[in-house]
Amino acid sequence: MIRTGGVDRTVEFGTPGRLEVRITPADVGKRVSIRRLHHSAEDAAKFTDTVGVLTSWDAGVLMVTRRTGEAVRIAESSLVAGKVVPDVPARRRGPAASYEELARVAARSWQPVESGRLGDWELRAAGGFTRRANSVLPLGDPGVPLDEALTRVREWYAARELPAYVQTATGSPGAQDALHSELTSRGWLVEVSAELRTGALAPLADTGAEPGAVRLERGFDDGWLRRYQRSPESGETVRRVLAAGPSVWFASVGGGAGEVPAAIGRCVVDGRWAGFMAVEVDPGQRRRGLGTAVMAALAGRALAEGASAAWLQVEADNTAARAMYDRAGFRTHHTYHHHRAPEGP
Known part of the structure; x- marks a missing residue:
């Protein structure tokens, strides 16, 4: 069913099977699956499928936002089929959470x-x-x-x-x-766009860091902060943000007092959730399992405090980190984005 000129009508096409457009502007805000006929100078006409949230339907143009945040503009005249689909796939791996x-x-x-x-x-x-x-x-x-x-x-x-x-x-x-x-x-x-991923906590603790190889502390020193390298200065504001949270732990491998560790990590335990962040490894010592060791030690501490599920955030272009988290069993829950205001009034 499609609304054209204020009138709803069913659209059928002479293609194999029965194809119908069963969505209208009233479905804005719902997750939809759309098939459209796409023409190009190089190729013959072909079908293109798009799945995402129908975010607008104005002046003969539909806007569908994919899971990644990509916005797809679709001309109403190109629709071949369309329907509302369930919000969540029937089988989602990882801890259930809204x-x-x-x-x-x-x-x-x-x-x-x-x-x-x-x-x-x-x-x-x-x-x-x-x-x-x-x-x-x-x-x-x-x-x-x-x-x-x-x-x-x-x-x-x-x-x-x-x-x-x-x-x-x-x-x-x-x-x-x-x-x-x-x-x-x-x-x-x-x-910036990044994925928030979730996974089971216990398997992380079983990846096996050597006893004593990772130090866990409630605070951090200048050496830890220099390895973090996410701020040009180590001012009071930076320290307050990093130290704040329900139950915060800092991990480090190597390095003495004030020295820069070979690897670091931060974990915030909050009820059933343990969040992992600031996992950084000296570029010269990567592929030695130090990042995995840091996460294993932090996961063990979180388990001891009663947590059972894990989450983390990884930017879309961080290929190495994404591969490591794939191996650790983390799956994408949603994608988040930071929009910056345009210049001018």
């Missing part, structure tokens, strides 16, 4: 120094150290029209001399696929 649960757990692991509220949106600032602590977390309605909300966001960050970022997520029920599409259409640039 998007909102994981978003809140991740936010508690990267706590800002200052925060504000705009309806259900949380505005977070930490002097610019890590976008995760310097972006809006929009878990709900801002309480005002979107354009007004974005103006207030820009003003709030400008008052702190920081660029305005909004974090969105795609690819999971309850995520912000529609907001992601709206921000993109308004010129908010996606600077």
Whole structure:
């Protein structure tokens, strides 16, 4: 069924089998599967399939946001078939969790120094150290029209001399696929996209670090921070963000007091969840299992505190880390993005 000129009609095509467009503009916000007829100068007409969230249907053009956050524009006239499909595949490997649960757990692991509220949106600032602590977390309605909300966001960050970022997520029920599409259409640039992955915790602890090879401590020193290399300075704000969380542990391999370790890691235990981050290895000592040893030691500590599930974040272009996490059994739960406000008013 398709709406054209305000009239719903069923579209059938003379191709093998029965193909119908069973979606309408009323399905905006739902996950859909669409087949369209694609023409090009080089190739004959062929079918192209797209699966994602239908984020808009205006002026004869559909916008579908894929799990990765990619927005696909589809002309209504090219539709061959379309239907609403289940939000979640029937079989998902890894711990069961909603998007909102994981978003809140991740936010508690990267706590800002200052925060504000705009309806259900949380505005977070930490002097610019890590976008995760310097972006809006929009878990709900801002309480005002979107354009007004974005103006207030820009003003709030400008008052702190920081660029305005909004974090969105795609690819999971309850995520912000529609907001992601709206921000993109308004010129908010996606600077970073990353996957939030989940996995079982116990297998990590069984990967086997040598006893005593990994030091676990509640705090960290300048040597640990120099290995982290994610901030040009080791100021008080950086230290506060890294140290904050429900139950925070820092791991290191090698290096004495004040010396730079060969490998480091950070873990935040929060109820049943253990989050892994800041896993860094000296480039000259990679492929020796040091990263795996760090995660195994941190996983053992998290198990002792009652956690059973693990999560981590990995950027889309970090091929080496993605391969390591694949081997460790982590699977993508959703993809999140940091949108930066465009220049000008």
